[in-house]
Amino acid sequence: MLKKTLAIALICVAAPAFADPVGMGKTAKGDTLVDPKGMTLYTFDKDTDGKSACTGVCATNWLPLTAAADAKPTGSWTVIDRGDASQNKQWAYKGKPLYTWSKDTVPGDIGGDGFNGAWHVAQP
Template identity: 45%
Template sequence: MTTSRLLFPFLVSALLAAGAAVAADGLKKVDGLMVDGAGKTVYTFDKDVADSGKSACSGPCAKLWPPFPADAAPAAAPYSVVTRDDGTKQIAYKGKPLYLYSADQKPGDRTGDGFKDVWHVVKD
């Protein structure tokens, strides 16, 4: 058996894993919490209805809680993409749109957790 045949299953696995990372737009889990590629904490909003395909946070809300943007890659489960009222795309996790919090200044900050009892850090 040639080396390329031996490596093929590993290459396929690596490509699939890379595709999943792209679909999640740089999201990852750190110490049980979801963060973006820069290590900033990611949140959900209780007023968003899972799997509705909509965000309940716009205008001044979206300035304080910027939507987590989706890139051109299609999202793979458990991620999906929500089209916002302004036409921009936002990543959702398990059907709930994701947000950052403008007051979080550095990686690891999670000052928005529990904000007004409707904003929560994404945990798995």
């Protein structure tokens, strides 16, 4: 019984390592990519494929979805170098860097959608 319990516990602990870096949530826009806290993720029109254009004050308001230094791409998820002073890595979906909006307060908020005509809810 102990071996079976231990095996199940190990599977449960290891499972998140193979999961996508973010999840799926429902917003007024439909299925939306969300961070591990359930907060809506956004893309920025000024980003180029695999490169973030949101630095400085922009990155204070639009928080990059940071990736661990050893994060590995999986499926449609890629990891980019921020290319700014932070030296952090960032998750991207289909080449588009992902961000949360600092003014969203609860899961499901989409207050950043359409901001300055350049920010959009990230959808699969």
